[in-house]
Amino acid sequence: xxxxxxxxxxxxxxxxxxxxxxxxxxxxxxxxxxxxxxxxxxxxxxxxxxxxxxxxxxxxxxxxxxxxxxxxxxxxxxxxxxxxxxxxxxxxxxxxxxxxxxxxxxxxxxxxxxxxxxxxxxxxxxxxxxxxxxxxxxxxxxxxxxxxxxxxxxxxxxxxxxxxxxxxxxxxxxxxxxxxxxxxxxxxxxxxxxxxxxxxxxxxxxxxxxxxxxxxxxxxxxxxxxxxxxxxxxxxxxxxxxxxxxxxxxxxxxxxxxxxxxxxxxxxxxxxxxxxxxxxxxxxxxxxxxxxxxxxxxxxxxxxxxxxxxxxxxxxxxxxxxxxxxxxxxxxxxxxxxxxxxxxxxxxxxxxxxxxxxxxxxxxxxxxxxxxxxxxxxxxxxxxxxxxxxxxxxxxxxxxxxxxxxxxxxxxxxxxxxxxxxxxxxxxxxxxxxxxxxxxxxxxxxxxxxxxxxxxxxxxxxxxxxxxxxxxxxxxxxxxxxxxxxxxxxxxxxxxxxxxxxxxxxxxxxxxxxxxxxxxxxxxxxxxxxxxxxxxxxxxxxxxxxxxxxxxxxxxxxxxxxxxxxxxxxxxxxxxxxxxxxxxxxx
Amino acid sequence: xxxxxxxxxxxxxxxxxxxxxxxxxxxxxxxxxxxxxxxxxxxxxxxxxxxxxxxxxxxxxxxxxxxxxxxxxxxxxxxxxxxxxxxxxxxxxxxxxxxxxxx
Numbered sequence: 074x075x076x077x078x079x080x081x082x083x084x085x086x087x088x089x090x091x092x093x094x095x096x097x098x099x100x101x102x103x104x105x106x107x108x109x110x111x112x113x114x115x116x117x118x119x120x121x122x123x124x125x126x127x128x129x130x131x132x133x134x135x136x137x138x139x140x141x142x143x144x145x146x147x148x149x150x151x152x153x154x155x156x157x158x159x160x161x162x163x164x165x166x167x168x169x170x171x172x173x174x175x176x177x178x179x180x181x182x183x184x185x186x187x188x189x190x191x192x193x194x195x196x197x198x199x200x201x202x203x204x205x206x207x208x209x210x211x212x213x214x215x216x217x218x219x220x221x222x223x224x225x226x227x228x229x230x231x232x233x234x235x236x237x238x239x240x241x242x243x244x245x246x247x248x249x250x251x252x253x254x255x256x257x258x259x260x261x262x263x264x265x266x267x268x269x270x271x272x273x274x275x276x277x278x279x280x281x282x283x284x285x286x287x288x289x290x291x292x293x294x295x296x297x298x299x300x301x302x303x304x305x306x307x308x309x310x311x312x313x314x315x316x317x318x319x320x321x322x323x324x325x326x327x328x329x330x331x332x333x334x335x336x337x338x339x340x341x342x343x344x345x346x347x348x349x350x351x352x353x354x355x356x357x358x359x360x361x362x363x364x365x366x367x368x369x370x371x372x373x374x375x376x377x378x379x380x381x382x383x384x385x386x387x388x389x390x391x392x393x394x395x396x397x398x399x400x401x402x403x404x405x406x407x408x409x410x411x412x413x414x415x416x417x418x419x420x421x422x423x424x425x426x427x428x429x430x431x432x433x434x435x436x437x438x439x440x441x442x443x444x445x446x447x448x449x450x451x452x453x454x455x456x457x458x459x460x461x462x463x464x465x466x467x468x469x470x471x472x473x474x475x476x477x478x479x480x481x482x483x484x485x486x487x488x489x490x491x492x493x494x495x496x497x498x499x500x501x502x503x504x505x506x507x508x509x510x511x512x513x514x515x516x517x518x519x520x521x522x523x524x525x526x527x528x529x530x531x532x533x534x535x536x537x538x539x540x541x542x543x544x545x546x547x548x549x550x551x552x553x554x555x556x557x558x559x560x561x562x563x564x565x566x567x568x569x570x571x572x573x574x575x576x577x578x579x580x581x582x583x584x585x586x587x588x589x590x591x592x593x594x595x596x597x598x599x600x601x602x603x604x605x606x607x608x609x610x611x612x613x614x615x616x617x618x619x620x621x622x623x624x625x626x627x628x629x630x631x632x633x634x635x636x637x638x639x640x641x642x643x644x645x646x647x648x649x650x651x652x653x654x655x656x657x658x659x660x
Numbered sequence: 661x662x663x664x665x666x667x668x669x670x671x672x673x674x675x676x677x678x679x680x681x682x683x684x685x686x687x688x689x690x691x692x693x694x695x696x697x698x699x700x701x702x703x704x705x706x707x708x709x710x711x712x713x714x715x716x717x718x719x720x721x722x723x724x725x726x727x728x729x730x731x732x733x734x735x736x737x738x739x740x741x742x743x744x745x746x747x748x749x750x751x752x753x754x755x756x757x758x759x760x761x762x763x
Contacts, residue, residue, distance in 0.1 A: 510715065518714075522744060547741075547742075551676035552691065552693040583664045583741065583742055586664040586676055586678065587663070587664045587677075588662075590691070
């Protein structure tokens with residue numbers, strides 16, 4: 074006798090009607106199903122066991138999670154002769170169902186029922202207590218929360234947890250045996266065995282999916298890494314980093330901040346919603362999450378920004394952000410920047426996963442190397458340009474001083490002799506005197522020009538002597554009082570350091586005349602354990618350091634100091650004067 | 661363009677300060693040794709002469725000086741501080757903006 078299997082297996086609705094993630098699968102009817110085979114051979118225990126083993130092997134060979142789940146519920150229904158079967162996959166929190174795959178209910182019926190369950194009632198019972206449940210009539214069970222409208226009638230019930238090594242991956246639900254009987258203990262044992270094999274298959278499929286997903290991300294990462302490696306323009310590179318990371322993470326907003334002086338960071342690049350107007354913003358390290366992560370040098374994931382006391386509430390609310398990750402960019406054990414990403418657009422709760430954090434860390438590591446190389450290239454180019462400029466200035470100054478100056482001095486001496494010779498002619502004497510005056514003025518200009526190009530004292534006598542001369546001249550020209558104090562040893566510093574400090578002081582003094590309206594300037598040179606510092610302080614009007622733009626030439630000063638691995642720190646405010654600290658390491 | 665300068669309105673005492681040159685307008689700010697501050701502004705279009713005095717009494721601080729003659733008769737002397745080559749550049753800019761030289 075051949076018993077017809079359930080007709081057109083399709084979709085099953087559950088014993089409750091709350092919301093849930095829908096996963097549908099319409100299975101094609103096979104010519105002769107497992108159930109038909111089993112019934113056809115009188116369903117002996119040996120035959121059912123054989124069918125179970127084959128089903129298990131079939132399951133474990135499947136790598137797609139959706140295919141595994143679909144095949145599992147179909148096999149369970151066929152093994153037990155159940156009209157309806159379902160599988161609820163438990164989410165990572167182990168409190169509710171993240172996926173609900175069904176078998177046995179028409180799609181049209183399913184559509185009328187509406188959303189699928191998330192795990193309350195009888196279904197929730199199995200989540201909380203992972204032990205098989207067998208019921209004659211599930212509607213009579215006190216845990217039942219009833220059926221939603223249009224749900225097929227279901228009474229007999231078998232629920233079995235899908236467990237592996239103590240972890241519950243989900244639950245198998247079967248209802249309504251074709252022959253009208255209740256589910257037997259043998260059904261329970263068979264489905265339990267099937268569930269054990271299914272758990273392995275589910276885990277394999279999940280691992281396979283995870284590795285495939287990670288592999289895809291690594292491929293993308295490699296592509297990005299290659300792109301980063303070929304970009305040496307720092308501005309373009311930073312922009313590329315934030316845009317590509319945003320794509321990789323599906324983030325709403327990604328920013329990249331770089332150190333700005335010793336105590337601040339500056340947003341150097343941003344991509345995504347709300348990124349307009351962020352670039353150039355400067356914050357103290359202690360006042361932002363980015364600054365603190367920069368100092369701690371450890372990446373962090375924050376699932377709820379409003380609950381993190383380090384996150385700026387105002388910015389978070391204004392941009393409508395919920396969750397984020399922060400990853401330091403470290404190259405050669407030096408933190409060179411910080412990347413932050415906010416709100417995963419593909420996640421309902423906006424949260425990033427551990428995989429996202431790992432990806433961002435890997436990406437940040439590559440980006441840090443690229444930025445480090447790019448900065449080194451930029452510094453190297455700048456150093457070469459500045460070196461060439463100083464060399465050229467030194468040559469020109471020497472030429473002016475030694476050649477042109479000497480020639481003019483010789484002319485002066487010649488004119489003096491000529492003056493004595495033509496003393497009898499008042500007109501000639503007047504003409505020679507006029508020429509002498511021109512030559513004297515030209516000689517002064519040539520000598521001044523030579524000093525302005527490159528003071529000979531800097532090369533011959535060192536930084537202190539050169540600055541003493543500079544400050545004397547400056548004070549004489551401008552009327553601004555300069556207090557210069559050098560607390561340095563007699564030993565000379567490397568020419569690169571002396572030149573940098575000299576040019577920094579020179580630029581700072583020019584800025585004082587141009588912008589500060591100061592009456593007094595003090596300059597202090599000091600040696601610290603591993604560095605030498607120049608502190609230039611004026612009593613002028615000061616300025617707002619958060620104002621955009623760079624009318625004070627501070628960017629160029631900072632670049633020049635960075636070139637020798639030093640730092641430039643500015644303390645100022647409206648009406649408070651300005652203090653500039655230039656610190657250069659002594660190698 | 662902002663340049664640190666010594667300037668004076670001739671005849672007058674020298675002031676240390678700055679010259680700001682934007683869109684055809686020039687603004688001079690400076691402080692005398694006495695501490696008094698002064699400002700002067702004019703349009704470059706109103707200049708009738710731009711020249712460099714390399715010798716003689718018009719030199720400011722012992723330096724070659726840019727002399728600007730305004731149509732009102734005011735005369736300004738400007739000498740950049742510690743900026744090699746800026747004097748010539750300023751003379752060129754003023755000349756171009758005052759239309760005293762073809763652009």
